[in-house]
Amino acid sequence: MSSKAYIKGSLTAVILKLLEDNGRMYGYEITKKVKESSRGGMRINEAALYPALHKLVSEGLLETESEIADGRVRKYYSLTKKGKKQTSLEIDALKEAIASLSLILNPKTSNG
């Protein structure tokens, strides 16, 4: 199983966290931010990003607003009230999963 599969599983938490930190972002900006923040270790392609964004919108976690930027329509995504609550839950769940995996992968370190 490639690292991409693990990244894909945490995509929702990543998107929510980025929007929590940055307020509102557009699609391309999210892909760039993920690449920069992970120092190139994590990349989100459009085929994974847009279905995830639209799913979050349909679940009521994100809302969109469109405006003209650089002569074209730019769609910004931001968290809804429900999305803000869900963000902390998603991040906690992801941290918990990472901690549990660390216990398995580094038994000596984690046991002191």
Added chain:
Amino acid sequence: MDKPLKLTAEQLPFLKDFIRKRGFVDPVQINEILDHFACKVEEVLAANPKISLQQAMYDAHTSFGIMGFRPIVEAFEEGMKFKYKSTYWKTVKSLMKSPKWVLLIVLSFLLGFQITRLTYLHGWDARIGIFIAPVILWLLSMIADVFFFKFFNQIHQSRFNLIYKCSKSLPNPDFLILIFAINYRETKHLILLCVFFGLYYSYTLIRVISHYRTLSDLIEDYKTSSIL
């Protein structure tokens, strides 16, 4: 990191043409793809300012992967389906809750009830009496569709098909009513029959109004898209 170059207003039509040539001709779809594509073209040009715009577009398109722009459009269409279905069902719910609409539904129920009752009591052939309600409803439904098709030229066919499916979420029972009417020559349960057609009238009213609310939403999206 290279500082991104900004595409000029004169260059954007070339990008739109590039998108159209890949089969995405609906203006709403083009708008959905354009910004992300333009950002990537700018990134490619910033990394290598010597290449032509045409080459930058090809390189940017390749970076979308084997599926090209399709995942963006498919995700967008799914989002739209969800949005229009939500509009439809929200309208249905608001019609059921709002006092104003409840009154209209009650009136349509009474109309259906009365037409069935009067035609039956006046000694007409039962089939004629029973047929009147569905025929009026069919006419109503047909008139509604004629108005709906009036918008056909304003919006792209793929979007039209999408909204048409979404805005017909409640099943249309006209065909069942016809079978029912043909076989129902005599009845000893006049009240039940009248109630049945009364309900059918109000149900159709809800369907038609919700259909048009959803359509208005689509037209509004198109207007917004052309303004932006």
